[in-house]
Amino acid sequence: MALLVQKYGGTSVGTVEKILGVAQKIKAFREKGDDLVIVVSAMSGETNRMLALANSITAEPSIREMDVLLTTGEQTTIALLSMALNDAGCPAVSYTGGQVKILTDSSHGKARIREIDESNIKADLAAGKVVVVAGFQGVDEQGNITTLGRGGSDTTGVALAAALKADECQIYTDVDGVYTTDPRVVTNARRMEKVTFEEMLEMASLGSKVLQIRAVEFAGKYNVPLRVLHSVKEGPGTLITVEDNSQMEQPIISGIAFNRDEAKLTILGVPDIPGVASRILGPISAINVEVDMIVQNVGQDNTTDFTFTVNRTEYDKAKKALDLVCIDLGAREVIGDNSIVKVSIVGVGMRSHAGVASKMFDTLARESINILMISTSEIKISVVVDEKYLELAVRSLHTEFDLDADA
Amino acid sequence: MALLVQKYGGTSVGTVEKILGVAQKIKAFREKGDDLVIVVSAMSGETNRMLALANSITAEPSIREMDVLLTTGEQTTIALLSMALNDAGCPAVSYTGGQVKILTDSSHGKARIREIDESNIKADLAAGKVVVVAGFQGVDEQGNITTLGRGGSDTTGVALAAALKADECQIYTDVDGVYTTDPRVVTNARRMEKVTFEEMLEMASLGSKVLQIRAVEFAGKYNVPLRVLHSVKEGPGTLITVEDNSQMEQPIISGIAFNRDEAKLTILGVPDIPGVASRILGPISAINVEVDMIVQNVGQDNTTDFTFTVNRTEYDKAKKALDLVCIDLGAREVIGDNSIVKVSIVGVGMRSHAGVASKMFDTLARESINILMISTSEIKISVVVDEKYLELAVRSLHTEFDLDADA
Numbered sequence: 001m002a003l004l005v006q007k008y009g010g011t012s013v014g015t016v017e018k019i020l021g022v023a024q025k026i027k028a029f030r031e032k033g034d035d036l037v038i039v040v041s042a043m044s045g046e047t048n049r050m051l052a053l054a055n056s057i058t059a060e061p062s063i064r065e066m067d068v069l070l071t072t073g074e075q076t077t078i079a080l081l082s083m084a085l086n087d088a089g090c091p092a093v094s095y096t097g098g099q100v101k102i103l104t105d106s107s108h109g110k111a112r113i114r115e116i117d118e119s120n121i122k123a124d125l126a127a128g129k130v131v132v133v134a135g136f137q138g139v140d141e142q143g144n145i146t147t148l149g150r151g152g153s154d155t156t157g158v159a160l161a162a163a164l165k166a167d168e169c170q171i172y173t174d175v176d177g178v179y180t181t182d183p184r185v186v187t188n189a190r191r192m193e194k195v196t197f198e199e200m201l202e203m204a205s206l207g208s209k210v211l212q213i214r215a216v217e218f219a220g221k222y223n224v225p226l227r228v229l230h231s232v233k234e235g236p237g238t239l240i241t242v243e244d245n246s247q248m249e250q251p252i253i254s255g256i257a258f259n260r261d262e263a264k265l266t267i268l269g270v271p272d273i274p275g276v277a278s279r280i281l282g283p284i285s286a287i288n289v290e291v292d293m294i295v296q297n298v299g300q301d302n303t304t305d306f307t308f309t310v311n312r313t314e315y316d317k318a319k320k321a322l323d324l325v326c327i328d329l330g331a332r333e334v335i336g337d338n339s340i341v342k343v344s345i346v347g348v349g350m351r352s353h354a355g356v357a358s359k360m361f362d363t364l365a366r367e368s369i370n371i372l373m374i375s376t377s378e379i380k381i382s383v384v385v386d387e388k389y390l391e392l393a394v395r396s397l398h399t400e401f402d403l404d405a406d407a
Numbered sequence: 408m409a410l411l412v413q414k415y416g417g418t419s420v421g422t423v424e425k426i427l428g429v430a431q432k433i434k435a436f437r438e439k440g441d442d443l444v445i446v447v448s449a450m451s452g453e454t455n456r457m458l459a460l461a462n463s464i465t466a467e468p469s470i471r472e473m474d475v476l477l478t479t480g481e482q483t484t485i486a487l488l489s490m491a492l493n494d495a496g497c498p499a500v501s502y503t504g505g506q507v508k509i510l511t512d513s514s515h516g517k518a519r520i521r522e523i524d525e526s527n528i529k530a531d532l533a534a535g536k537v538v539v540v541a542g543f544q545g546v547d548e549q550g551n552i553t554t555l556g557r558g559g560s561d562t563t564g565v566a567l568a569a570a571l572k573a574d575e576c577q578i579y580t581d582v583d584g585v586y587t588t589d590p591r592v593v594t595n596a597r598r599m600e601k602v603t604f605e606e607m608l609e610m611a612s613l614g615s616k617v618l619q620i621r622a623v624e625f626a627g628k629y630n631v632p633l634r635v636l637h638s639v640k641e642g643p644g645t646l647i648t649v650e651d652n653s654q655m656e657q658p659i660i661s662g663i664a665f666n667r668d669e670a671k672l673t674i675l676g677v678p679d680i681p682g683v684a685s686r687i688l689g690p691i692s693a694i695n696v697e698v699d700m701i702v703q704n705v706g707q708d709n710t711t712d713f714t715f716t717v718n719r720t721e722y723d724k725a726k727k728a729l730d731l732v733c734i735d736l737g738a739r740e741v742i743g744d745n746s747i748v749k750v751s752i753v754g755v756g757m758r759s760h761a762g763v764a765s766k767m768f769d770t771l772a773r774e775s776i777n778i779l780m781i782s783t784s785e786i787k788i789s790v791v792v793d794e795k796y797l798e799l800a801v802r803s804l805h806t807e808f809d810l811d812a813d814a
Contacts, residue, residue, distance in 0.1 A: 002477045028665050056423045057487050058494035065493070069486035072479035076457070079476035086472070087465035094475050098505065101548055120550075143506055143527075352607070377605050 003125070004029070005385040007135065007157035011052055012172050012231035014044035019258045022231070023084035026130060030090055035125045036230035036295055037164065039135045039157040040081055042073025045358050063108040067137075067147045071097070073133035074153075092130040095121065097137030097145070102156065104138035104146045113155070116163035133160060136286040151212025162222035168239075169297040171223050172231035175210055177238035178203070178405040180255040185394050193236070195254055196243045197226075197331045202346045202380040203257040216240065243348055252356060252403045253347030258395050262292065262342050263315035264373065264384060266307040269332025272298070279329060280306055283321045289314045292374045293382065295344070303332070307373060309384065312338050341374060341390045344382040344396060357381050363400045369393050409574040410532070411436070414446040414542065414564035417581050419638035420484050421451035429490035429638070433537060433586030437497055442532045446542045446564040447488055449480025470515040474544075476524060478504070481541035481560070489539045499537040502528070504552075506545030509563065510543035518545055518553035521564070523570035540567060540780045561784055565622045570814045576631050579638035582617055584645035585610070586651075587810040588663040591741065592801050597812040600643070603650045604633075609753040609787040610664040623647065640677065648678025650755055659763060660808045663801050669749050670722035671780065671791060672729055673714040676739025679705070684805050688711055696721045696782065699784045700749070700789065708737070714780060719745050742763035747779060748797045751789040752804060765787050770807045776800055 006026070008028075013019050029036055050069050054061040061069075076092035087093035100121065104111035121131050135153025135398060138146045148155050154171060161169035161184045177191040197220030210228055219226040219240065220361070229237035270276055277296065280383060282292060310318045315338040322334045350356045360381055364371060369392065373384035385393055413433070420426050426650065436443055457476050461468040468476075485501035486651045492499035507528065511518035528538050537762065542560025545553045554563050561578060568576035584598040585607070602610075604627030617635055623780060626633040636644030643727055677683055691698060699716045718724045722745040757763050767788055772777060776799065780791035804809060 019464065044751060053423065053483075054490060055489060057426065057490045060492045060494070061490040065486040065489040065501055068489070068503075072482045072486075075479045075482070076460070076476060079472045079479075080460060082472040082475070083461060083468040085465045086469045087467070096475075096552075118489055145503075145506075346680075347750065 001033045001037065003035045003037075003162065003164060005037045005039065005157050005161040005166045006172060007153055007170065008041070008151065008172045008231060010041040010044035010063065011174055013040050013081065016080070019043075019077070019237065020084050023081060023088050023090070025231075026085060027088050027090040027293055030130060032332050037125070037131045037133060037160055038168070039133050039153055039160060040074060040077045041135050041153040042070075043077055046073040055078060064144060067108045067145050070110070070147055071134065071145050074136055078132045078134045079398050085130055085132070088163055090130055091128060092132055093132075094132045095123050096134045096218050097191070098139040098157070100133060100141070100160075102138035102150070102159070104140055104351040105148065106140040106144065107146075108146055110149035111140070111149070113138060115157045115273045116159055118160075118163045121160075121164065134268065151214060154212045154215035155218055157222050158222070158226065160221045161224045162218075163189055165288070166224070168227055168242045169219065170227045170237075171211060172214075172229055173210055174226070174231065175230055176230035176233055178210055178240070178255075179256065180234050180400055181394055182258070185258075185391050186256075186398045186404075188401060188405045189398065192254060194239045194241060196348050197240060198243070199254045199346050199348055200240050201295070202344070202377070203255055207209055211240075227234070231236075250347040252353045253345045254349070255346050256397050256401075256403065257344045258390060259342045260387065260390065261312045262340050262384065263311045263312040263318075263336065263338035264293075264307055264309045265315070265318055265334065266305060267322055267326055267329075267331050267334050267338045268305050269303040269330070270306055270329055271273065273301050276304070276329065280322070280325055283325055284308075284310075284318055287317060287321055289318045289321070293373060293384065295373050295375060296356070308340065309340070309373070337372075339387045340384050341387045342382050342384050343393045344380050345401065346380045350379050350380050350381075360397065363396050364393060367392055367396050408442065410442045410444070410571060411445065412444045412564050412568040412571065412573045412576045413579060414470055414560055414577070415448070415579045415638060416560065416581075417448040417451035417454070418581055420447050423487070426450075426484070426487050427491050428653050430488060430495050432498070432638075433492060434497040437537060438457075440579045443537045444528060444532070444567055444573070444742050445488065445537060445538065445539045446560055446567065447481060447484045448542050448560040450484055453483065471551060471565065474515045474552050477554055478541065478544045480506055481543055485539045485541045492539070498535060499539055500531050501541075503541045504563070505546040505550070507540060507545075509545035509566070511555070513547040513551065513555055515551075515555065516554035518547070520545060520555070520566045522567055525567075525570045526779070528567075528571065535734040542632045548582050558621060561619045561622035561772075562625055564661050565626045565629070565631050565633065568631045569625070573631070575634055576626065577634045577636055577644075578618060578622075578793055579636055580617055581638065582635070583637040583640055583642050584635055585617055585647070585662075587661070588602055588645070588801055592600065592665075593663075593811075595803045595812045596805065597647050597810060601646045601648060602646060603755050605650070605786055606661045606753050606755055607647050607752070609784070610662050618647075647786050654768070658809065659756040659760045660752045660810070661756070662753050663804050663808075663810065664751045664753055665797060665801055666749045667794065667797065668719045668744035669716045669747050669791065670719045670725075670743065671700075671714055671716045671747055672722070672725055672740050672741065672743045674729055674733055674736075674741050675712050676710045677736055678711055678738070679711040682734065683711070684713070687713070687732055688730070689733055690698060691715075691725055692722060692727055696728070698727045700780060700791065702782060704782050716749065716780070744751060744779075746794045748794045749779050749789050749791050749798045750797065750804070751787050752808065753787045755786050756787075757786050766807065767804065771800060772804050775800055
C-alpha cells in the first residue's frame with residue numbers, strides 16, 4: 001500500500017464535470033488500496049476573475065488582502081472535490097493551507113514554506129479518508145493567509161510529499177509526460193520513462209510547460225520522486241528522480257530543449273579592462289531585463305566583443321540601454337538580432353562521454369546551420385542559431401543522438 | 408471616542424461600486440475618531456452561485472464541505488473591502504472567522520458561537536486600524552470551518568459587539584429603520600426612534616425583514632445596543648435597546664405587525680379527554696409543519712373544538728394529516744380556511760395599561776371586521792381576520808393607537 005500525493009491543476013478541475021471525473025479517478029486509486037493526499041488548484045478562470053475584481057477596486061491592491069482574496073479559489077475547489085468524493089462513497093475531508101497547517105514566511109504573493117504540520121492529515125489518512133488540500137496557500141506565524149506564487153500548487157504537492165514521506169508525488173497535467181523534445185517540432189519525439197532532476201531543470205524551456213521549476217528544485221532537494229501524468233488519459237507518464245546509476249546503457253543525452261523567444265545583443269570594441277562586464281550588465285539589470293546566455297570574445301587592439309541574449313519582448317528596451325552604455329564606455333558599436341533561437345542538448349550522460357559537443361557541432365555543420373553563439377554547462381550544451389534553422393537543428397540532433405521513437 | 412461594530416449585508420456590498428461607497432462611509436466615521444469593527448456578508452448573488460455549484464456536484468453535499476465552500480463568499484468581501492479602505496488611505500486589516508477566532512460548536516450550517524477571542528482585534532484597533540471581519544462564519548474546536556446559518560452575519564456583529572463591549576452594534580440595511588407598521592400598507596407609518604428587544608422580537612413579522620430574530624435575541628441577552636440604519640441614506644435609524652423606564656410618556660403600543668401567509672385548521676367535536684392536544688399536534692409536527700397560534704374552545708357534549716394556524720404553503724399537507732387524526736380520534740370533522748391573516752398590536756406599554764385589548768376589539772368592530780381567533784401574550788395581542796380586511800384593520804389600529812406620523 002503506497003502513500004501518494006496527487007496534484008490536479010486548474011485545467012484538470014476547471015468545470016464541475018471535470019471535478020466529477022477527477023473524483024472517479026481518485027476513487028479507483030483508493031479502491032486499489034493506496035492512501036491518497038490530493039492537492040488542487042483554483043478552477044481555471046477563477047484566479048483571473050478575482051484579479052479583475054481586485055483591480056476594479058484599486059490599481060494597487062494590498063498584497064496581504066490579495067492573498068485573502070485569491071485563496072478563496074482553491075478553497076472552492078477543495079470543497080467541491082470533497083463533496084464529489086463523499087457523494088461517490090469515497091470518504092474525504094478538505095483542508096485549507098491554514099488548516100493543515102502549512103507554515104510559510106510572511107512574503108505575501110511569493111511566500112516560502114517553512115514547515116508543514118502533518119499530524120492532522122496523518123490521522124485522517126489512518127481513518128481511511130482521502131485528504132484534499134488547497135494548493136498554493138499557507139499561513140505565517142501570525143496566522144495571516146499567504147500564497148506561494150506562480151505554480152505554487154506543484155510546490156504544495158512536493159512539500160506535502162516530503163513532509164509525509166510519500167512514495168511518490170504525481171502531477172496530473174494536460175500532457176502525458178516529458179518528451180525528448182517538443183512533439184510539435186519532431187513528430188517522433190519520445191516520452192521519457194525517467195529523467196533526473198538535474199536534466200529536468202536544464203530542460204526548463206521544455207519542462208516549464210509541464211512543471212514549475214521551483215517544484216522540481218524542491219523535489220530534488222528532498223529527494224521526492226516526482227511523476228508527470230495526463231489527468232485523463234491512462235499511462236505511466238514520466239518519473240523525475242535522482243540519477244539512476246544502475247542503468248547500464250544510459251543514453252548520452254536525454255532530450256533536446258529549445259527556446260524561440262530569444263534575441264541577442266553585441267557590443268563591439270569594448271576596452272578590455274577589468275569591471276567592464278558589470279558596467280555593461282549593470283544598466284541592463286537595473287531596468288529589470290533578465291539576461292540568459294553571456295559570451296565574451298577577445299577582439300582586436302585590446303578591445304573585446306561582448307554578447308548576451310535576452311527575451312525577445314525586451315529586445316528594444318535592452319538595445320536602448322546598451323546604446324547608452326556604448327557611449328559611456330567609448331565602445332565601437334552595438335549590433336543586435338531579434339530573430340535567433342537557442343537549441344540545447346541535455347543529458348547527465350555527457351559527464352562520462354567525451355566528444356558530445358563536437359558531435360553536436362558536426363551535425364549542425366552537415367546541415368549548413370551556422371552557429372552564432374555557444375554556451376556550455378556540465379550537462380547541457382546550448383547554441384544560438386538563426387530562427388529559420390530551428391526545426392532542422394532540433395530534428396537532426398534528435399535523430400543523431402538516437403532519441404527518435406521506434407517507427 | 409466610541410467603539411462601533413457596523414454590519415453591512417450582501418446588498419450593501421453587492422457590487423464593486425457599492426464596496427467602494429461603503430469604504431468611503433467607513434472612512435468618514437473613522438475620521439470622526441471612532442474605532443470601527445466592520446462585519447460583512449457575501450456579495451449578493453454569491454451564495455446562490457455557490458449553492459448552484461454544489462448542487463451540480465451532488466444533490467446532497469457534505470455539510471462540512473458546504474461550509475468550506477460558502478465561507479469563501481465573505482472571505483472575498485473582506486479582502487475587497489480592506490483593499491478599498493487601504494487604497495482610500497484608511498488602514499484596514501481583514502479577518503476570517505477562523506482568524507478572529509470565533510469559536511463555535513460543530514453543527515455545520517447552523518453553528519452556535521461559544522467564545523470569541525478578541526485579543527487580535529483589540530491589538531489592531533489599538534494600532535489605529537479598521538478591522539474587517541467575515542460574518543456568518545467560525546471554527547470549531549478541531550479547526551473545522553463552520554457557518555452560523557441564515558442571517559448569521561447579524562449574529563456575528565452582535566457577538567463581536569458583546570465580546571468587545573462595543574458602544575453600539577449598527578446594522579446597515581436597505582431600510583432606514585423599524586416602522587410602526589409596514590409603510591406599504593399604512594402610508595403614514597412612523598419610523599421608531601427606539602424600540603425594546605422584546606417588542607422587536609414580538610414584531611417578528613415586521614422585524615424579520617430588517618433583522619434576524621436570532622441576532623435580536625442575542626443582543627437582548629448581552630444587552631448590546633443595536634441600531635438599524637440605511638446603508639446609503641443618512642439618518643439615525645432605529646435603536647433597539649432595553650426598556651427605557653425614564654421615558655414618562657411611553658406610547659401604549661409601539662407597532663402593528665401582520666402576517667399574510669397564514670391559514671387555519673379546525674378539528675370539530677374532539678372528545679374532551681387529557682392528552683388530546685398532543686394527539687392532534689404530534690402528527691402535524693411529525694411532518695415538519697410549524698404551528699403558530701393555537702386556540703382550544705369548549706364545545707358541546709363533552710367535546711371540544713381545536714384550532715391552529717400554519718403557514719399557508721403548508722395548508723394542504725397539514726389538512727391531509729389532520730383528516731387522518733380526525734378519524735383516529737373519532738372527531739366530527741375538519742374545517743379549514745387558507746385566506747386568513749394575522750394582525751398583532753405590540754407594546755411593552757400594555758403591561759401597565761388596562762383596556763388595550765378591548766380598545767383593539769372595539770376598533771375592529773367599528774369597522775365591521777369579524778375576529779376569527781384571538782391569542783394574547785404579555786406585550787402582544789394577535790387576532791386572525793379574513794384576508795380582505797388586512798389593510799383596513801392595520802390602518803384603523805394604527806390611527807386609533809396614535810401611531811400615525813404627523814401630517
